[in-house]
Amino acid sequence: MMRAWLIQHWHALIFTIRRFINAPFTSFLSMAVIGIAFSLPVGVYTLLLNLQAHSGQITEAPQLSLFLKLNPGNSEVEAIRQRLESHPQVTSLRFVSKELALQQLAQRNEMADIVENLEKNPLPDAFVITTHRVAAEELERLRVAMSQWPAIEYVQFDTAWAMRLDALLKLGQLGVIMLAALLSLALVMVVYNTIRMQILTKHDEIEVSKLIGATDSFIRRPFLYFGAIQGLAGGITAWLIIALGIHIINNELVVLSELYTVDFHLKHLATNDFISLLLFSAWLGWLGARLSVASYLWQIEPK
Amino acid sequence: MISFQNVNKRYPDGYIALKNIVFTIEAGEMVLVTGHSGAGKSTLLRLIAAIERPTFGKVIVSGQDISKLKQGAIPFLRRNIGLVFQDHKILFDRNVFDNVMLPLEIRGVDVKVAVRRVRAALDKVGLLKKEKAHPITLSGGERQRLCIARAVVHRPSILIADEPTGNLDVGYAKDIMDMFKSFHHVGVTVLIATHDATLLEDKQQYRILALDHGELLV
Numbered sequence: 001m002m003r004a005w006l007i008q009h010w011h012a013l014i015f016t017i018r019r020f021i022n023a024p025f026t027s028f029l030s031m032a033v034i035g036i037a038f039s040l041p042v043g044v045y046t047l048l049l050n051l052q053a054h055s056g057q058i059t060e061a062p063q064l065s066l067f068l069k070l071n072p073g074n075s076e077v078e079a080i081r082q083r084l085e086s087h088p089q090v091t092s093l094r095f096v097s098k099e100l101a102l103q104q105l106a107q108r109n110e111m112a113d114i115v116e117n118l119e120k121n122p123l124p125d126a127f128v129i130t131t132h133r134v135a136a137e138e139l140e141r142l143r144v145a146m147s148q149w150p151a152i153e154y155v156q157f158d159t160a161w162a163m164r165l166d167a168l169l170k171l172g173q174l175g176v177i178m179l180a181a182l183l184s185l186a187l188v189m190v191v192y193n194t195i196r197m198q199i200l201t202k203h204d205e206i207e208v209s210k211l212i213g214a215t216d217s218f219i220r221r222p223f224l225y226f227g228a229i230q231g232l233a234g235g236i237t238a239w240l241i242i243a244l245g246i247h248i249i250n251n252e253l254v255v256l257s258e259l260y261t262v263d264f265h266l267k268h269l270a271t272n273d274f275i276s277l278l279l280f281s282a283w284l285g286w287l288g289a290r291l292s293v294a295s296y297l298w299q300i301e302p303k
Numbered sequence: 304m305i306s307f308q309n310v311n312k313r314y315p316d317g318y319i320a321l322k323n324i325v326f327t328i329e330a331g332e333m334v335l336v337t338g339h340s341g342a343g344k345s346t347l348l349r350l351i352a353a354i355e356r357p358t359f360g361k362v363i364v365s366g367q368d369i370s371k372l373k374q375g376a377i378p379f380l381r382r383n384i385g386l387v388f389q390d391h392k393i394l395f396d397r398n399v400f401d402n403v404m405l406p407l408e409i410r411g412v413d414v415k416v417a418v419r420r421v422r423a424a425l426d427k428v429g430l431l432k433k434e435k436a437h438p439i440t441l442s443g444g445e446r447q448r449l450c451i452a453r454a455v456v457h458r459p460s461i462l463i464a465d466e467p468t469g470n471l472d473v474g475y476a477k478d479i480m481d482m483f484k485s486f487h488h489v490g491v492t493v494l495i496a497t498h499d500a501t502l503l504e505d506k507q508q509y510r511i512l513a514l515d516h517g518e519l520l521v
Contacts, residue, residue, distance in 0.1 A: 004411025011408055208392045211354065212453070213381035214409040301374070 012221040019198065019226055030194050030230055034187050035237025038281060041180035042269070043242050048172050049273075050266050051165075061091060061130040062139055063158040068125040069151050076151040080127065083149070089131045089142060098123040124153060136163065184284055187234065191227045191288025198223065199296050207300065220293045224286055231285020235278040243268060304330040304461065304492050305351055310360035312346050312517075320346040322517045324360070328494070328510075330460070333487040336496040338514035344496035345389065347514070348463050351494070352384050353377045364461070382410060385454030385491075387464035391446050393438045399425070399449055400434040406457045424456040428482060444475040451482060461492045468499050 020027045066084075068077065077095075084093050096104075101123045106115040131142065139157060147155045199206065206219055246266045253265050269277070305328040312321040320343045328334055336344045349355045350362050353369050362369040365383060372380060394402055403424055407417040425431045428448035438446060447467060454462060464483065468476035476499060487493045513520040 003413065007413065008408075008411045204392070205394055205396070208394060209405065209409060210378075211352070211381065211386060211388075211392070212406050212409065213378045213384075215375070215378040218378075218409055 008218060008221065012225050015222040016225040016229060019222075020229070026194075027230070027233075030190060031233040031237050033190055034231065034234025034281070034285075035241060037183045037186050037190075038234055038238035038277075039241035039245075041176050041183055042238050042277060043245060044172070044179065045176045045273075046242055046246065046266070046269055048169055048176060049269075051172075052169055053267065061133060061159075062163070063128065063130050064139075064143060064146070065156045065158055066127040066129065066146060066149075066152055067154045067156065068127075069153045070124055072125065072151045077125065080149065080151060084127060084129060089134070090129050091132060093127055093129040096126045096128055098125050101126065128158075136160075184280075187231065187281065187284045188288040188291070191230055191285045192292045194230065195223050195227055195289045195292035196296070198226070199293065206296075210300070216297055219297065220290070223289045223293050227289025227292075228282045228286040231288070232278055232282040234285065235281030238281070239269065239274060239277060304328055304332070304365065305494075306361075306363040307347075307350075308361040308363070310350065310357045310362055312343075312350065312355065313358045320517055321350075321357075321514075324519050326512060326519065328492065330492055331487075331490050332510060333484070333493040333508075334495070334510045334512055336494060336512045336514065337498065340498060341516075342514040343517040344498075344514055345465055347512075348465050348494060348496055351461070351463060352386055353380055382457065383459055383461060385457070385459035385462040387447075387450050387454045387462070387467050389465040389469060391450045393446055393449055393453075395438050398434070399430060399436050399438060399441070402438065402449060403452045403456050406453060410457060412457075420456055420458075421452075424452040427455070427485075428452045444471050444479075447471065447475075447479060448482075451479070455486060455491075459491070462486055462494070464493075464495045466497060466499075467495060468497065 066080070068080070081093070081095065084090050098121050102115060102118075102121050105111050105123070131139065143155045143157055146152060209219055246268055250265045257264050307324045307326050310321055310324040311319070313319045324347070336347060338344050346355065350357055350369065351364055353364075353372060357370050360370075364380060367376075367380060369380075394405070400421060403421045404417060407420060412420070422431060422434070425434055428451050430445065430448055430452060433441070433445065438449065441449065451464075451467070454464075462483070467483070468479050471479065480495075483493050483495060
């Protein structure tokens with residue numbers, strides 16, 4: 001029984017390979033169509049992953065900087081510290097004295113010259129705090145409230161841009177999902193149509209096979225193999241397109257990186273994402289084939 | 304083996320092909336189904352192979368009620384039947400050998416065993432020398448024999464042939480009938496639909512089911 005099953009699968013696989021060889025141009029075209037269609041959502045996804053990797057470190061907890069008025073008294077600093085420590089929304093605080101701030105500034109290459117030429121420290125003392133994750137409006141209310149505190153000059157919301165970027169990325173992800181859903185549908189339809197064409201040329205064989213005792217799964221099998229392999233090939237094509245794209249962009253980014261003395265380059269799709277992509281596209285191909293054969297078998301079934 | 308119980312078949316367009324058919328065929332019998340064209344011979348054979356279902360009445364084949372058979376069970380019923388089609392239904396995209404191979408492929412028979420059985424079947428119908436030939440090069444009689452080889456290669460217990468001698472000259476027709484007789488002799492239940500008068504010369508040898516306008520003549 002097991003042996004018969006294996007033999008049948010072997011036949012189906014041989015059949016599929018023969019189909020690809022017999023119609024190389026058509027096979028190549030469908031693969032390219034699937035690959036190009038798929039490279040769009042995968043490409044956007046890869047870009048988003050790269051952006052996220054660069055914004056990721058900052059988007060932990062919301063961060064605020066409280067800049068004190070110049071030359072506050074020790075008691076004033078202490079009062080603010082106590083007030084912050086007992087504040088229910090503050091999760092951590094760090095005091096950055098103006099001396100420390102100047103030191104940190106001096107460590108940056110581009111600022112070193114400027115710092116050296118300063119006659120006196122123009123920087124204020126500051127508290128850097130993090131708060132619980134809450135809605136943006138609540139953070140804004142907190143910022144305004146703290147600005148009113150005595151001896152506070154200005155309160156700055158450090159991570160506002162990161163939160164905005166994060167929200168934008170989430171929007172981008174939604175876009176990717178919608179794009180992927182649409183193009184997945186397109187892939188299913190492409191395979192559906194390819195298989196339909198094949199079925200039409202195999203009409204006699206299917207009819208005779210059914211009459212002499214072939215099960216539906218026997219008839220379906222070679223087409224399912226074909227659909228899955230076509231989907232898989234499309235997935236690989238999509239990945240190749242993306243890999244080539246990243247390679248070209250990275251070549252340009254090298255020039256840019258040297259000009260700006262920062263290291264910025266696009267990373268390739270991770271292995272598990274790559275495997276997911278291949279499995280998903282193979283599954284979609286299988287699905288298209290399955291639907292195509294099912295609709296055909298339903299048509300020829302005696303009523 | 305095969306039993307019809309008050310079987311009626313009406314097509315969707317209202318045409319009544321069979322009316323109240325009752326008969327039983329025992330295992331190992333050889334039966335000729337005769338009648339003018341349009342008498343319902345083909346319909347009767349198609350009902351046995353579950354290619355069609357009765358409008359009402361029961362068709363029992365190998366203990367299974369065709370009218371109640373689930374769609375998924377039909378292939379397994381057909382694997383026990385050998386079908387020789389009126390229009391041959393030979394596949395022209397492959398050679399003689401591969402045509403006969405098809406039923407064994409469907410069953411997933413081991414290739415070595417299958418090759419042996421295909422050769423045996425081709426030998427039986429006298430086509431062994433033409434196994435590499437393409438069906439398009441075969442004569443009408445050879446195509447008919449190819450169709451028979453494909454029908455018996457999986458050793459069915461029921462062999463059904465629809466007008467197997469339809470377009471053949473008398474000598475050929477006799478050969479074909481002799482082939483069916485030899486299957487009958489090894490215990491296969493054989494049903495042949497025919498309107499060919501030349502086959503009826505030695506009709507006392509077989510049981511005859513005569514159809515007339517969808518009704519069974521006694």
